[in-house]
Amino acid sequence: MKNNSTKITAFILIAILICACNAVKRVPDGKNLLVKNNILVNGKSTNDENASNQLYQKPNGTLLGYKLRLNLYNLANLNPDSTYQAKFKNNPGLYERQAKFLSAKQVERLGQSFLYKGIHEFLKNTGEPPVIIDTVRTKKSLQRLKFYYFNNGYFNVVTDYTIDSIARKKAQINYNITTGPAYILDTIKTKILTPALDSLYRANPESSFLKSGNQYKTTDFEDEKNRITTYYRNHGAYFFQPTYVTFDIDTIGKKNKADVTLIINNNTIQERDSSRTEPFKLYTISDVNIYTDYSPANAKTKINDSTTYNNFNLYSYKKLKYKPRAITDAIFITKGNTYSDTRTTLSSRYLNNLKIFNYPSIQYEVDKRDSTAQSLIANVYLTPRKKYSFGATLDLTHSNIQDFGIGASISETIRNVFNRAETLEISARANIGSSKDMANPNNNFFNVSEYGLDLKLNFPRILMPFGTEKIIPKRMIPSTSIAAGFSKQQNIGLDKENFTGGISYNWTPKRRNTVKFDLLNAQYVRNLNPNNYFNVYKSSYNELNGIGKDYNTNVSNWGEYPEQQAEKNLTIPTGTTNFTNEVLTGQTALNPGDPEYKDVESIEERRIRLTENDFILSSSYTFTKTTKTDLADNTFYQFKTKLESAGTLLSAVAKVGNLTKNANGSYEIFNLAYAEYIKGEFDYIKHWDFGKEKVLAVRSFFGMAIPFGNSNYIPFSRSYYAGGSNDNRAWQPYSLGPGSTNALNDFNEANMKIALSAEYRFKIFGDVKGALFADAGNIWNVLDNVIDNKAKFNSLNDLDEIALGSGFGLRYDLSFFVIRLDLGFKTYNPAHEKGDRWFKEYNFGHSVLNFGINYPF
Secondary structure, eight states, rough: HHHHHHHHHHHHHHHHHHHHHTTTTTOTOOOEEEEEEEEETTEOOOOHHHHHHHOOOOOOOOOOOOHHHHHHHSSSSOOOOHHHHHHHHHHTTTHHHHHTTTOHHHHHHHSSSSSIHHHHHHHHHHOOOOOBBOOOHHHHHHHHHHHHTTTTTTOOOEEEEEEEEETTEEHHHHHHHHOOOOOEEEEEEEEEESSSHHHHHHHHSSSOOOOTTTTTHHHHHHHHHHHHHHHHHHTTTTOOOGGEEEEEEOTTTOOSSSEEEEEEOOEEETTTTEEOOOOOOEEEEEEEEEEOOTTTTTTOOOOEEEETTTEEEESSSSSSSOOHHHHHOOOOOOOTSBOHHHHHHHHHHHHHHTTTTEEEEEEEEETTTTTTTTTTEEEEEEEEEESSEEEEEEEEEESSOOOOEEEEEEEEEETTTTTTSSSEEEEEEEEEEEOTSSSTOOOSSEEEEEEEEEEEEEEEEEEEEEETTSSSSSGGOEEEEEEEEEEEEESSSSOEEEEEEEEEEEEEESEEEEEEEEEEEEEEEEOOOGHHHHHHHHHHHHHHHHHHHHOOOOOGOOOOOOOOOHHHHTTHHHHHHHHOOOOOOOOTOOOOOOOHHHHHHHHHHHHHHSSSOOOEEEEEEEEEEEEESSSTSSSSSEEEEEEEEEHHHHHHHHHHHTTOOOTTTTTTTTOOOOOOOEEEEEEEEEEEEEEEEEEEEEEEEEEEEEETTSSOOGGGGGSSSSSTTTSOTSOTTOOOOOSSSSSOOOOOSEEEEEEEEEEEEEETTTTEEEEEEEEEEEEESSSSSSOOGGGGGOOOOGGGGEEEEEEEEEEEEHHHHEEEEEEEEEEEOOTOOOTEEEEESGGGGGOOEEEEOOOOO
């Protein structure tokens, strides 16, 4: 078998080499394959990506220097039908013999099969035809390069090209650019014919993109044109367009300098067969009309209901179903104000954010009642969505704990619940799944189940007993969300019931900044089967059982029957509970200073933490800022920070009420000690676009949760873990850390985390993309009750416990989402002894294959 594998590998390598040597297979005689474009600026080669983008022809793409797609194309038979028919012409009688054996129809179908045709179609479509040098396109590329450098101030640019043969049927194109000196902007003047616009221009506090001493760049002139247009249209110039801004550039008598005159002409008005000009007018809003139930079908019917509220006119073709303020709060266009594009855009955004209308439309018309013709009527057309909408989904899922799952959900959305544009969302979900991490004595494939119900009520305003307009003005599009939920999980393990509820506020201080403030977020987690702990967390049981074999003196802890006692395995839960109590109360030979005693103490500490019911009442503030403009933007950064405080309010009430503490020194609510901690997180993502679909993405994360007051540890649901498809991809979820402990537990978590990731993404062919990545990070315990020193972060020296994983991945881009496969290798594993951590497990046997949807960051 080994020899066969070697032969197969050798055969593949030989085939690749043969293909590589035959890259010019489909290049006609007298033609050349384009191997390289060399742009020489003043005799020096340049890597200017913008200059390269001017070229009409570029060499065939490569994968790590190898022209994979070109060679795949060369392997294809471009005329498989002709080849199939020629086989019968060159072999008389072959067709008849095959027809007798198969049938005539099957012989014809064979020619269309994957073996004869499909494989060649696949190679041709997946591959890439050779890029053959075309001098017509080369000259067009040269012309575009000339324009590119001219637009950057090199008015005396001279260009030519040469084609150098570098091998048989292979050549490179040299684009020679002689720029000459760049022109500099000298004096800058304005000539604005409309006095009102001239006054606005001089009053504009924004600085111009055109400054004396700057190098001439066409993009600066375009930016200046857009800046002026935006400013004018936000200050009443409704009919102003960028085309009214022109520039006169004078270089006569100047040495490499240019005088610029900014010219803004009067408004041109077309009247039938003639046109005239007049100064631009600055418009104010005379009326705002809101049509609350508009549709093309009822556009010409009679208005049946109307009202006026705060100078807004609301009309309805049927009965008005909205309280006026619910609509007018979303409109930033007000009677008496100057016309503004920004107010129009804000109104559209706010109306869309209400989620009760389809595509709101805002249109303006000149008010004929104004004799000066300087007033506009704003008409807002709103088409309501259906009051009730039903949805259902069926999903195949994969998570950190669940290897495979089938989920279904149904939802109902009710809009305009209280006639003030509120929305109520009711959803129910159910899931069954399979997990190899769960105790599964009956070896059932589906050993995980969960169902739940969620309610969410959204208000398009801040719900507070006092006004918040001065703090959070309506231009920030504020909203309030009240949510409640229940879920029950059965996994042949601890089984849980989870109750959640809270109230949160959301707003956007700036266009791409968002804020979320959770005033109250309550969570109650109830463990239904805590006695099953050691059946679920096998690693903890194995460690405790190993100690019990040596130190247990109570044979009943091994069971009632002699055969059980002979095996010396602690029974669950009676034996494990009794043995732990006996160790910690001094009824065995173990003393507090013994390592085994500390191990039992640590195991018990973790068991209590993971089986106790949790009640968390927290408040949090989350701020997110991004520069990403759309899904195609690959040059951006995103920053997110979150600060959370839990239990503080309850402790303040307990102290004011002079409530008593329980035996452990903790306050209780409903006979349950609530969690108290403070938690902070910082997440930063940065993307660089190098062109040609090459992107470098970097992520850094730091989070820490510190228990205090009522708690000496963080609830499991609020702790951190490491590993997995969106974290360190060389480790499975929950299998890294804490610290250098070598992941002793089944689900390893801690209250501090550092994570750093870098990923270089590139195109392979078509929609298939590749990635090289490196992930670093770990989790630690800090300022809590964990005993194991290896799991703690004691000083900066513990940073040498940051694990490093590296690897490569494949992505298939389906536009609306990306399917991702990543193979991670343990490059630096802090679980090993110092000096033996690098590349100890850098092999396929210890690698981790991750499946994910969309990019990890």
